[in-house]
Amino acid sequence: MSTAAFRDLLGTDLPIIQAPMAGAQGSDMAIAVSNAGGLGSQPCALLSPEAMRSELERMQAGTTRPYNVNFFAHRQPVFDAAKEEAWRGLLRRYYMELGLEEPAVRREGEREPFGAAQLEVLSLFRPRVVSFHFGLPEPALLEGVRALGAKVLSSATTVEEAMWLEQQGVDGIIAQGLEAGGHRGHFLSHDLTVQMGTFALLPQIVNAVRVPVIAAGGIVNAQGVKAALDLGAVAVQSGTAYLLCPESRISPNHRQVLTGPEARHTALTTLFTGRPARSILNRMMRDLGPLPPSVPEFPLAGNAVAPLRAEGARLGSGDFSPLWAGQNASACRSVSAAEVTLALAAGAVLD
Amino acid sequence: MSTAAFRDLLGTDLPIIQAPMAGAQGSDMAIAVSNAGGLGSQPCALLSPEAMRSELERMQAGTTRPYNVNFFAHRQPVFDAAKEEAWRGLLRRYYMELGLEEPAVRREGEREPFGAAQLEVLSLFRPRVVSFHFGLPEPALLEGVRALGAKVLSSATTVEEAMWLEQQGVDGIIAQGLEAGGHRGHFLSHDLTVQMGTFALLPQIVNAVRVPVIAAGGIVNAQGVKAALDLGAVAVQSGTAYLLCPESRISPNHRQVLTGPEARHTALTTLFTGRPARSILNRMMRDLGPLPPSVPEFPLAGNAVAPLRAEGARLGSGDFSPLWAGQNASACRSVSAAEVTLALAAGAVLD
Numbered sequence: 001m002s003t004a005a006f007r008d009l010l011g012t013d014l015p016i017i018q019a020p021m022a023g024a025q026g027s028d029m030a031i032a033v034s035n036a037g038g039l040g041s042q043p044c045a046l047l048s049p050e051a052m053r054s055e056l057e058r059m060q061a062g063t064t065r066p067y068n069v070n071f072f073a074h075r076q077p078v079f080d081a082a083k084e085e086a087w088r089g090l091l092r093r094y095y096m097e098l099g100l101e102e103p104a105v106r107r108e109g110e111r112e113p114f115g116a117a118q119l120e121v122l123s124l125f126r127p128r129v130v131s132f133h134f135g136l137p138e139p140a141l142l143e144g145v146r147a148l149g150a151k152v153l154s155s156a157t158t159v160e161e162a163m164w165l166e167q168q169g170v171d172g173i174i175a176q177g178l179e180a181g182g183h184r185g186h187f188l189s190h191d192l193t194v195q196m197g198t199f200a201l202l203p204q205i206v207n208a209v210r211v212p213v214i215a216a217g218g219i220v221n222a223q224g225v226k227a228a229l230d231l232g233a234v235a236v237q238s239g240t241a242y243l244l245c246p247e248s249r250i251s252p253n254h255r256q257v258l259t260g261p262e263a264r265h266t267a268l269t270t271l272f273t274g275r276p277a278r279s280i281l282n283r284m285m286r287d288l289g290p291l292p293p294s295v296p297e298f299p300l301a302g303n304a305v306a307p308l309r310a311e312g313a314r315l316g317s318g319d320f321s322p323l324w325a326g327q328n329a330s331a332c333r334s335v336s337a338a339e340v341t342l343a344l345a346a347g348a349v350l351d
Numbered sequence: 352m353s354t355a356a357f358r359d360l361l362g363t364d365l366p367i368i369q370a371p372m373a374g375a376q377g378s379d380m381a382i383a384v385s386n387a388g389g390l391g392s393q394p395c396a397l398l399s400p401e402a403m404r405s406e407l408e409r410m411q412a413g414t415t416r417p418y419n420v421n422f423f424a425h426r427q428p429v430f431d432a433a434k435e436e437a438w439r440g441l442l443r444r445y446y447m448e449l450g451l452e453e454p455a456v457r458r459e460g461e462r463e464p465f466g467a468a469q470l471e472v473l474s475l476f477r478p479r480v481v482s483f484h485f486g487l488p489e490p491a492l493l494e495g496v497r498a499l500g501a502k503v504l505s506s507a508t509t510v511e512e513a514m515w516l517e518q519q520g521v522d523g524i525i526a527q528g529l530e531a532g533g534h535r536g537h538f539l540s541h542d543l544t545v546q547m548g549t550f551a552l553l554p555q556i557v558n559a560v561r562v563p564v565i566a567a568g569g570i571v572n573a574q575g576v577k578a579a580l581d582l583g584a585v586a587v588q589s590g591t592a593y594l595l596c597p598e599s600r601i602s603p604n605h606r607q608v609l610t611g612p613e614a615r616h617t618a619l620t621t622l623f624t625g626r627p628a629r630s631i632l633n634r635m636m637r638d639l640g641p642l643p644p645s646v647p648e649f650p651l652a653g654n655a656v657a658p659l660r661a662e663g664a665r666l667g668s669g670d671f672s673p674l675w676a677g678q679n680a681s682a683c684r685s686v687s688a689a690e691v692t693l694a695l696a697a698g699a700v701l702d
Contacts, residue, residue: 158615159615160615177548177550178548179548179550179551193617193632194615194616196530196569196678196679197530197548197550197568198548198549199528199530199549199568199569199570199575199578199579199678199679200530200569200679203572203574203679204615207681217548217550217551218547218550218551219550221554223554223581223583224550224582226581227550227577227578227579227581228550228578230577231574231575264510264511264555281544290544326551327548327550327551328547328550328554328555330554330555330558
């Protein structure tokens with residue numbers, strides 16, 4: 001596959017996708033990346049349809065270049081009262097410590113999967129690329145996205161997931177290696193031992209499918225981009241490299257931790273949402289262990305943690321908030337998202 | 352650092368080290384690799400000093416090229432009767448199933464760390480390279496190895512381990528990414544969450560130390576070698592790629608599993624030796640979980656498993672034997688070790 005295969009897929013000058021990072025960035029980062037020649041991504045997992053519309057209006061005003069709109073494609077969980085109670089049992093010490101009331105129990109989570117309301121908003125904007133995490137939405141919804149003319153991408157964390165996505169007709173597959181920050185995209189198996197490092201996952205997916213493959217996980221600079229293209233990727237999706245940009249919305253505490261040696265110790269944790277996601281170790285992860293058995297299903301776990309996160313943030317503490325990052329934060333720089341994009345792209349020799 | 356930096360270190364024509372695989376290969380594979388221009392490795396972790404001498408005599412007769420002799424550098428464990436009893440409790444069902452007597456309790460393990468006896472044998476052969484796993488031997492012993500004129504390598508699984516090894520004066524560091532098959536080399540921390548994929552680990556170690564860095568973990572073909580050199584390695588250590596060679600001594604069952612889709616599901620397990628090592632999932636790993644809490648310290652766990660392994664092997668079953676492999680066995684081919692070496696080296700553009 002030619003190294004220019006990314007152009008047909010993404011419509012960009014550069015084989016760089018800025019990874020959608022819900023909660024950590026919005027349209028200003030995506031606009032900057034798209035205007036620099038990469039593919040900026042607007043994450044919608046934490047947005048109401050109204051907020052999504054307002055961010056996409058900003059995108060449309062800010063760039064004429066292609067961009068990506070990203071959604072979570074999980075199924076709504078069934079509320080489990082016993083799990084919720086066990087979970088609150090783990091967190092009660094923190095409510096007491098911070099002098100907070102225990103929040104009311106809610107049966108829905110904060111993160112909405114892609115649905116009819118999102119499709120309706122999307123139809124007003126017709127983005128070049130729509131990417132999904134945690135599989136794909138129901139066939140009728142997916143058909144609706146295709147009918148808008150969007151190229152569809154989704155993440156695979158195993159060879160089996162890549163083959164399944166290809167069968168569903170995606171236009172490209174993001175091979176998400178175990179090094180990646182934030183949520184693992186797995187959807188066929190929840191057994192974490194099947195998850196592979198980028199070096200092993202990427203070439204096996206490239207061999208298993210015919211659609212173009214985008215590499216993600218641990219790729220933070222030009223050398224990494226070059227290596228990923230050597231392993232058969234047509235483009236790279238990079239998130240951690242953008243975390244210190246002025247366009248990033250992470251907390252001052254998150255920024256500070258990213259620049260120190262603590263950033264070398266990340267782990268997959270279910271504590272913040274119920275799904276395994278990679279975060280730099282913080283107090284809650286150390287206290288409770290990153291993967292305790294009694295965590296409610298995604299995204300319900302987040303409800304009982306929300307007041308702790310809010311109060312922690314108010315106090316300038318990272319004790320109760322996820323510090324999402326991949327396994328290599330060493331290349332993070334406080335420069336513009338445009339500069340990060342061009343620096344990454346320097347690793348690609350384009351036809 | 353020039354791509355030819357490996358020549359000063361290894362003395363070879365090609366930047367390829369055949370990974371030492373105790374139990375899976377001996378001098379015939381090492382000789383074939385060294386004669387092909389790579390660095391063949393003789394693993395000594397499972398050899399008595401007498402057996403080691405006999406293998407090294409074969410090495411000396413078989414090649415005039417540089418080779419590597421590899422040792423484990425663990426400290427002898429303290430026997431823990433309670434842990435041993437809990438461990439046997441887990442295994443008793445298998446002794447019954449196979450009609451075996453429960454083996455007598457032994458307070459020593461099968462794997463000997465590098466010691467004075469090994470140094471004495473080594474002094475008869477003066478190999479170009481000596482590599483260690485699980486850290487380094489005591490300073491006096493290490494000095495003895497240096498005095499023979501050998502270049503010393505050891506594995507690092509974190510940036511901290513790489514910096515520690517450099518302080519001890521090693522000549523090169525093997526950055527062992529999480530994708531690698533067999534035993535993890537970690538020695539400063541036993542927390543598995545600090546272990547990183549090759550894509551994240553390699554460039555961070557390259558940045559942290561001045562000595563040459565060798566990449567290991569998930570590198571199985573020319574594209575992988577090229578990618579690893581892009582990320583700053585001067586050479587590559589590859590093991591899984593050699594497992595189907597005629598020079599490999601793995602069981603027929605292990606060979607067969609390596610060629611099927613089961614090989615895509617590996618996990619780190621302590622079941623076979625007490626230390627985490629990557630194996631393809633087998634029955635014992637599925638039954639007991641790959642990392643149960645009650646496993647005796649390395650290498651003592653292996654004693655109670657030994658009769659199960661022996662009987663399983665006799666029956667042609669992989670149920671009770673480790674099926675060591677990295678996370679990418681897809682490139683394994685039943686061709687000579689010389690051919691594998693040359694195929695890997697095709698990924699390196701040499702000065």
